[in-house]
Every structure is written in C-alpha cells, then in structure tokens.
Amino acid sequence: MSLPDGTPAPRAFLFADPAAHSLSPQMHRAAFAHAALPGTYEARRVPPADLAAAVAGLRVPGVLGANLSLPHKEATLPLLDSLSGAAQAVGAVNTIVHRGGQLHGDNTDSPGLRDALSDAGYSWEQGAEVIVLGAGGAARAAVHALISGEQNVTVVNRTLERAQAIAADWQVPDADFQVAALPAHAAPWESAALVVNASSAGLNDPDQTPLDAAFLARVPAGALVYDMVYKPAETRLMREARAAGLNAENGLGMLAHQARLAFRAWTGADVPVEVFLDALNARPAREG
Template sequence: MESLYGVIGNPIAHSMSPLMHNDAFKANGIAGHYRPFLVKSEELEKAVEGLKALGVQGFNVTIPHKRAVMPLLDEVDSLAEAIGAVNTVIRKEDRFIGYNTDGMGFLRSLRESCPFPLDDKKVLIIGAGGAARAIFYSLAASGIQNIDICNRTPERGENIIKDCPFTCTSASLSLQQAEQGMEKYDIIVQTTSVGMYPDTNAMPVNVNRIKEGAFISDIIYNPLDTKIIKTFRRLGGQGDNGIGMFVHQGALAFELWTGIKPDTDRMRTIVQQQLGG
C-alpha cells in the first residue's frame, strides 16, 4: 500500500512539487504518492485534521498557509518557530511536526552555485518578507556573520534583525542606501517578486555599483534569468536563479519524510523541463 504525501495551498494547480516528489519516490523504490490539495484559508483547520485522519505521512505547505498552519500542528521545530513559518510537515506516530526547509534549501543551493566560499563574505538581502526572514536566519545559523537587509520599508528589516536568535552583524537599509553602498557586498540575495513574469523588465534596486566578481542569487525562476541577473553578468558579476532553492527545499523535505537523500540533479532536470528551460 502506498504512503500518501502532498502539498496544501491556494492556488495549487501550478505546483511542480508532485512531479518532483513522485519521480523521487519511484527512483528510490518507495511506495509513496504525492498529490496537491487545494485548501482555502477558512478550511485549513479541517484540512489538517483530515490529513491526519487519512494517515498522510507528510506534506508541504505553501501560500497562504505557512504561518497559519503553525498553531494547528502538534510541534514546531525551533528554526521554523524563529522564522515564523512552516513549509514541511512530517508525521511521527500520530503527531504532526512542522519544519521550515526554505532557508536551509537556499543555503544548500547557494553553496552549490556560488563560485567562492561563503565564509567571511558580506551579504545583502533584498526584501524583508517571509523568504527573506527564512534565508537570513538560515545564513546566520550557518555562521555567516555579515548580513544586511534592504527594503522599501527599513522597519521590516529591523524586525527581522531584532528577532534573529543567531549572532551576526547586520544593518537594515533603505533601497537608496543599499544602492549607494552596493560595492561592499560579495553576495546579493534577491527575495522580492520584482522581475517576475510578466513584469520582467523591472529590478528592485540599481546594481550598477556592484563589486567586480560579486554573485547574485535571485529566488525567482520565472523567468529563468531576471533582469537583475543579466545586469550582474553584464557588469562582471555572476548569478543564479531560484530553481536551486526550490529543488533543495524539496529534497530536504523528502529526506525528513523518508530518511533518504534524493538525487537533486534529477530533481533539477525535472523542474527545468517543466519550465521549458
């Protein structure tokens, strides 16, 4: 009998997770099936109860439920608690336990794609939403010591810094301040939706003053190369899109559910094919 897994969200039809995870189950000889569940906000509590009653062994959580699902779980991992969002739930006996693999998935992707070691590098995160918080805390937890945030509303960045349970040196900047000091940063992390299809000619900040050889990681993957990545490359920098983060957060979830590390190259190929890249 197959074990049941899935993803809850609204909307959910666009999710590439079922393709990625069902292939990983098959490739690893696991009798499991992963499917999407459309869950409206007002039905979230009943949905979580239903997933438990159905014997679901694990599920992912996407927009708009990552925060709202937390009080409905039996336990929440300390990192997910600090981030304030859950994207992965595992079942242990009859208990649902929540984790956040977004930030650590990003970190794995960054280590894989960045052409130089991350230690002692100065990082700038653009944006101060949920993804920025997950990435900031995961970078800080890994020992990266210099992480600044820039946002249209610097107060939101200040809140992320203030709430961070890990030690690092940080400043919250306006977009204009970040533009003026862009040459200080070795790594730029773009976490906003600016540049996403269909508004592909937009950039969240001007990056004309980047340090030569700097690296940008944009968590957007539609389009595969945003304008800010193209601009970095034109100015002598390097960059990568958000496919790696998506793949690695999924791989970490798969590992939590099964204890098996899936083939992330295979997962990446599936995602790229689905995106037409």
C-alpha cells in the same frame, strides 16, 4: 518496495493558494520512483479559510505530510504539535511531517538556500557582506540561512519598518554575524559578496525587478546575485546583474534542495538533488 494488496500508497501533499502552477509534484514523483518507494504527491489549492481542516486531515494513517506555500507558511504554526529549531527561528513552516498522529513543522527553505548557494559557487567566507531584498517569510528564511553561515546581512525593503523588524529579531550579543536594516541608498553595495532577492518582484513577470540597476553597478564584479524567483527562469534582475559583470542564478536550485530535504524527512530516503533538478528540467513547456 511493494505494499500488501489493498493497502493505499503513502500520500504527501502541497497546500497552497493557488497551487496549479506548482512544480513540486513532478519532483516528488521522480523521487518516489528513484527510491523505488510507493507514494503519491498531490498539489491542492487550499484557501486560507480551509487551512485548519486541511492540516487536521494530515493526521490520518497513510499520510506522510505536506509542503506549504503561499499564503500558509506562517498561518500553519499554531496548528502543529511541534516545531524544528529552524521553523521557530524563521517563524514559518514549509514542511509538515506526520508521525503517529502528531504533526511536526520544519523549514527546509533555509538549509535549501544554503545548499543552493554552495552549488552556485558561493564561498561562505566568514563575515562576508550580504544584502537581502524583501522582508516577508522568504526573507526571514534567507537571513536565517545566511547567519547560520556567519554572514553579515543587510535587509533592504521598500517599507523600512518591516526590514527593521527582521533585523531586530537577530540582534544577538557577541554573535559572529550582524543583521541590519537600511534603505537601498545606504546599503553596503560596494562590499557585497552576495545579493539575494527574497521578494516576489519578477515572479511571473520578466520585466519586473526589485532593484534599480544603478545599485547593481556598485556591487563588486564577480559577486553573486541569487534570485529566489524561479519562474520565469531568467528575470530582469538576473539579466541586469550579468550586464553589470555579476554572476546570477535563479531559485530552481533552492526549490530542488528544499524538496529533497522534505522528502527525506517523510521517507528517510536520501535521494540525490540531481533527481529533483532533472525533474524540473524535464517540466512541460507550459510551466515556463
């Protein structure tokens, strides 16, 4: 597809602080090429003080929208015209879609995690026990994804009050799921089918872990440990999980799936997730 002479290509962005480390540009550039669509994608460092101006700049013609990463996923909410059900439930936005001067906020992290877990072989048996580590925006997206699949979730966080705040938001009478908050020593490790690290522990530090290996030893053999961290590709949590006889995956699959959903929202093109994964696997060595 070509544009008339002099017409600039549609643009999309990532707003983050920092932003230089992002793998999103190479994924979306590969998607534009696969779909034979004109378009550019740029990662921009946007300090919190500049966020409102950057979001307002998305309203001009020719802009498709933007992805949001730390620390902007929650702060952007009041700057938008509408929100998807997922964005409202999670309380965070990672994708802004521009349509005719209006900005719509969505959260593709939640369905992206669901798709990534399915790819990793998770069976989604109703009522399965899942433990989520962390209590920030990523943990909220993880809990939303899991309860949409009717999983019982226990949130574990160093500060128990923050985990309790997440659990309190999903106390639904007669629901087909339960969300609880417990200290690590009281969590149901012996019955866990899945452990999700939604904390930043291990990010850029392969020797850091969010969890003592003694807890992993209590998890049934063959269960899945999904670390939403994707850099480094092999975290200490993953290594110790495998040593305990568990399956382990990093967050690259979630990164690719959430990008695919954002690209589809911007362009209408349903590009296979393999295009995004191939772009990640071809990343320069400096990206780690």
